[in-house]
Amino acid sequence: MPRRVLALNYRHAYHAGNFADVLKHATLVGLLEALTVKQTPLCYIDTHAGSGRYELSSPQARSTDEAASGIRPLLEAQQLPASLHVYLNLVRSLNSGGHLNVYPGSPLLAASLLREQDRLVLAELQSEEAANLRDLFATDRRVGVHRRNGYELLPALVPPKERRGLVLIDPPFEAQGEEFDVILHCLQKAYARWPTGVYALWYPIKLKETVTRFHRKVAAAGIPKVLVAELCLHADDTALRLNGCGMLLVNPPYRFERTLESILQSLAKHLQQGRYGRTTLNWLSGEQTGRPGARPKRPGAGSRPPRQS
Ligand SMILES: C[S@@+](CC[C@H](N)C(=O)[O-])C[C@H]1O[C@@H](n2cnc3c(N)ncnc32)[C@H](O)[C@@H]1O
Secondary structure (H helix, E strand, C coil): CCCCCCCCCCCHHHCCCCHHHHHHHHHHHHHHHHHCCCCCCCEEEECCCCCCEEECCCHHHHHHCHHHHCHHHHHHCCCCCHHHHHHHHHHHHCCCCCCCCEEECHHHHHHHHCCCCCEEEEECCCHHHHHHHHHHCCCCCCEEEECCCHHHHHHHHCCCCCCCEEEEECCCCCCCHHHHHHHHHHHHHHHHHCCCCEEEEEEEECEHHHHHHHHHHHHCCCCCCEEEEEEECCCCECCCCCCEEEEEEECCCCCHHHHHHHHHHHHHHHHCCCCCCEEEEEEEECCCCCCCCCEECCCCCCCCCCCCC
């Protein structure tokens, strides 16, 4: 079993609304929209929930201003695909007068889309963040907040009584590459108990080799339907910065790759920072027909051939 990863220095307030949040949250909203088409109850499990909502005027958010290259330009963008409208309208609904200050975390986005019959299980290990979550959802009877290690809580909780649902795994990656092993171990345990659950993992892209190694291990793990979407704004050749990020989905809803493709193309177009830009969409296992496949954002404009993992 991989070593436990329990460093707790990370505060999401420094990164709220950055390009990584935008990919993760647009994907989360798309998944929940697809899953709530059926009336039967759902269970949403967030293993690393954070605070639930963030003030972009806080000293932490202002010190990094990461929303300036994430949610802010996207809110200004024109002619966005339908797949982004619900997410962006949820962000707008928390901010009056056209001024962006409040940015929702994954628990608040999920709570906004889930129905009376659904349930949310939020795990957050850091005490202040867990207290913020409890305050935010104090009157919402659908929500349970657990100040627990999400990697331990997830396998213990599944399958949920609803038998349908979505798990978001969104670790801080303080342990860098080592965290990938902990995640895979947790995912395999949870999947063995609940093979029909939908799982969404966010991961950072710094060095290409680290991610390629992880993809190989996932592909060999015996999980049949795994789709990966990646957005890189910089070349993935240095561990010193966040060059891009990815979403790894187990059991995505039918044809969800089409939704992801339109999200990726829009984000690449509107969030590109220099000449480099790369999006990738491919199945690590269980390839389905009709997928759009991987493609560089703008051939011949500094983009590299897509990585086929
Ligand atoms: C990237 S943030 C989560 C952001 C949130 N999912 C969102 O999208 O709004 C990661 C969070 O995980 C918490 N954390 C770190 N290790 C944890 C663990 N083992 N179990 C549960 N929470 C953990 C951190 O305190 C931090 O708030």
